[in-house]
Amino acid sequence: MKNSSQKSQPEADQPLVENVKSQKLVPNLIRDQIQYSLLILLFLFISACDKGPPIPEEKFIIVYVDLLIIQDTTTASTFSPDSIKTLVFTRHNISAEDYDATVNYYNSQPEKWVAFFDTTTAYVENLKKEAKKQP
Numbered sequence: 726m727k728n729s730s731q732k733s734q735p736e737a738d739q740p741l742v743e744n745v746k747s748q749k750l751v752p753n754l755i756r757d758q759i760q761y762s763l764l765i766l767l768f769l770f771i772s773a774c775d776k777g778p779p780i781p782e783e784k785f786i787i788v789y790v791d792l793l794i795i796q797d798t799t800t801a802s803t804f805s806p807d808s809i810k811t812l813v814f815t816r817h818n819i820s821a822e823d824y825d826a827t828v829n830y831y832n833s834q835p836e837k838w839v840a841f842f843d844t845t846t847a848y849v850e851n852l853k854k855e856a857k858k859q860p
Contacts, residue, residue, distance in 0.1 A: 778830035779823040786845050788817050788824065790852070 778785065791813045799809065814821060831837050 778827040780819055780827040782841065782844070784817065784819075785827055786841070786848050788813060788819065789845060790849060791816070 780788065792809065795804070795809050795813065796806070804812070810821065810824075814824060831841060
């Protein structure tokens, strides 16, 4: 009889086992959802960090050089620094916010400034050569 009572014992405990399993399942689901959410947030953060500046480097070089040329060739009484920026930004169809965000991007990664100024110097040298060719 012990054998038959032992067999019936687990059957009687079966709902209890299922209940315990379901109780463990809920925290596991919550844990899995939290892990999944954190993974998505991490991915979004990394993809946001990998984003480059709002203004592509090639365009930023031209804008930067235009600002320098206009500032160097005009007097403060002719144009204010803000009006010079507005003029250049309008000409290149960019916003002051994008320009500032691009400068901040380069400020956060100083090694990018080095490459930027090397390319900008080459661009200015090309402008000088082209200007000398003009009669």
